[in-house]
Amino acid sequence: MTDLHIVTWNINSVRLRIDRVCSFLDATSPDVLCLQEIKCREGEYPLKAFQKAGYEHVEIAGQKGYHGVATVSRYPLQRLDTPEFCMHGEARGVAVKVRGVEVHNLYVPAGGDEPDPEINPKFAHKLDFIDRMDSIYTTRRAGNADPLIVVGDLNIAPEEHDVWSHKQLLKVVSHTPIEVDGLKRIISNGGFTDIARAARGPDEKLYTWWSYRARDWKASNRGRRLDHIWSDERATPLVEMGSYTIHEEDRGGEKPSDHCPVAIRMKAPG
DNA sequence: ATGGCCGCCCTAGGCGGA
Numbered sequence: 001m002t003d004l005h006i007v008t009w010n011i012n013s014v015r016l017r018i019d020r021v022c023s024f025l026d027a028t029s030p031d032v033l034c035l036q037e038i039k040c041r042e043g044e045y046p047l048k049a050f051q052k053a054g055y056e057h058v059e060i061a062g063q064k065g066y067h068g069v070a071t072v073s074r075y076p077l078q079r080l081d082t083p084e085f086c087m088h089g090e091a092r093g094v095a096v097k098v099r100g101v102e103v104h105n106l107y108v109p110a111g112g113d114e115p116d117p118e119i120n121p122k123f124a125h126k127l128d129f130i131d132r133m134d135s136i137y138t139t140r141r142a143g144n145a146d147p148l149i150v151v152g153d154l155n156i157a158p159e160e161h162d163v164w165s166h167k168q169l170l171k172v173v174s175h176t177p178i179e180v181d182g183l184k185r186i187i188s189n190g191g192f193t194d195i196a197r198a199a200r201g202p203d204e205k206l207y208t209w210w211s212y213r214a215r216d217w218k219a220s221n222r223g224r225r226l227d228h229i230w231s232d233e234r235a236t237p238l239v240e241m242g243s244y245t246i247h248e249e250d251r252g253g254e255k256p257s258d259h260c261p262v263a264i265r266m267k268a269p270g
Numbered sequence: 271a272t273g274g275c276c277g278c279c280c281t282a283g284g285c286g287g288a
Contacts, residue, residue: 012276012277012287013276013277013278016277016278037277037287039277039278040278064278064279065277065278065279065285065286066277066278066285066286066287067286110286110287110288111288112286112287112288113288122286155287155288165271168271169271171271172271172288173288174288209288210272211271211272211273211274211275211288212272212274212275212276212287213272213273213274213275213276214272214274214275215272215274220272222271222272224288226288255276258275258276258287258288
């Protein structure tokens with residue numbers, strides 16, 4: 001039984017950053033790469049570059065200009081129905097089965113600026129998306145399903161040390177109590193393990209995203225952990241917790257995404 | 271709060287990101 005090495009990365013335009021993606025694949029050789037914010041339609045996706053890099057299996061949920069997710073793999077992918085989380089017709093999820101593991105690649109709405117669903121429809125959409133994840137994963141848990149890994153840009157930093165300042169971010173969308181409670185409810189009801197915290201404990205500052213607006217992202221270091229990898233009860237025993245890696249180096253260099261890749265390794269049944 | 275940027279689109283300011 002060989003490892004399955006899975007990476008999630010909000011790439012912020014796959015076409016603009018295809019060379020960076022290929023360098024990353026060359027350097028780290030994951031088996032499965034889950035991308036968010038590809039920002040293109042399926043027909044515009046740079047398939048050939050991935051094939052050349054050894055990733056022949058691709059499942060895409062594309063959309064013109066915004067959003068969009070894709071999962072690419074060295075191993076065959078079985079496309080599954082993506083659960084109905086979004087309800088706005090946006091390309092925010094793709095579900096696959098690879099070597100006996102279900103992998104859900106998700107892009108939760110950012111939610112706009114104002115953390116009040118009454119006056120901000122984007123925040124209402126985000127909360128609705130989170131509620132749907134809760135009910136759908138609660139139902140799934142009760143069934144006889146395959147091991148499940150949920151990855152993606154969930155746009156919520158749930159723990160105190162998932163943000164640079166818990167106090168200063170309590171009213172900032174991504175760390176408000178209503179979102180944080182929602183995310184924790186999914187984890188609890190769905191039987192998920194938040195692999196980052198299982199691997200590193202509660203006290204270490206962990207960030208996967210740094211704003212473009214900082215003059216020097218590394219020096220100011222005002223990051224947030226928005227990108228997540230969860231395992232359900234069937235998958236958790238298969239995960240090698242010590243393999244959890246945030247590839248911070250990919251936030252640097254020429255024209256980076258504002259997110260970095262996040263990786264885990266697990267045993268795969270298939 | 272970082273509001274100091276970035277990428278997209280019927281190319282230029284508006285939208286969305288978070």
